[in-house]
Amino acid sequence: MNIALSPAAPLDLDAAILDRIADAIVYCDREGMIARWNPAAERLFGFSRDEALGQSLDLIIPEHLRAGHWRGFDAAMTNGALRLQGRPTLTRALHRSGAALYVEMSFAVVVDAKHEPIGSVAVARDAGERVAREKAQR
Numbered sequence: 684m685n686i687a688l689s690p691a692a693p694l695d696l697d698a699a700i701l702d703r704i705a706d707a708i709v710y711c712d713r714e715g716m717i718a719r720w721n722p723a724a725e726r727l728f729g730f731s732r733d734e735a736l737g738q739s740l741d742l743i744i745p746e747h748l749r750a751g752h753w754r755g756f757d758a759a760m761t762n763g764a765l766r767l768q769g770r771p772t773l774t775r776a777l778h779r780s781g782a783a784l785y786v787e788m789s790f791a792v793v794v795d796a797k798h799e800p801i802g803s804v805a806v807a808r809d810a811g812e813r814v815a816r817e818k819a820q821r
Contacts, residue, residue: 707786707807710793713760713800715740715753727786727809729779743776745783756803759792763800773810785814 701708701719707727710719720735728735728743735742744752759765771789778784787810793802 705808708804709735709740709743709807710802710804711740712802715756717742718802719804724807727778727784727807728776734779745775745777748775759790759803760800763792763794763798765790765792773814776807785810787813 701721704721705723707724708719708721709717709724711717717735717738717740720730720732722732724735725731730742740752740756741749755766767790769789769791771787773785773787776784776786776788786807788805788807790803790805792800793804795801
């Protein structure tokens with residue numbers, strides 16, 4: 684997709700980029716409620732923007748991974764730092780259909796002007812084909 688820049692119609696460049704990037708972008712507030720869900724997240728996870736906004740991240744976290752996720756999330760919101768320090772990690776996620784997905788995700792803590800954590804952003808991409816290829820090679 685092209686991003687049209689026109690002096691006649693001011694563009695929110697940040698929003699235009701996030702809406703057109705191929706990777707899923709999911710932002711949640713410090714309580715873990717989804718506040719940003721780009722079109723790539725819709726495609727990857729199967730939930731529309733309207734279905735996802737205002738929902739807990741549990742929407743896309745498999746039940747057996749939730750306790751560990753929330754321990755890490757709470758620690759990140761308290762400390763302002765992540766264990767993986769932004770490095771991508773392979774994990775499981777849930778699709779709207781209930782199917783489990785393999786996704787590669789990287790995370791960042793979002794801070795305010797006082798450097799206090801206000802939420803978290805995740806960038807995700809489908810890793811299912813890669814995982815299947817690697818399993819087939821073993």
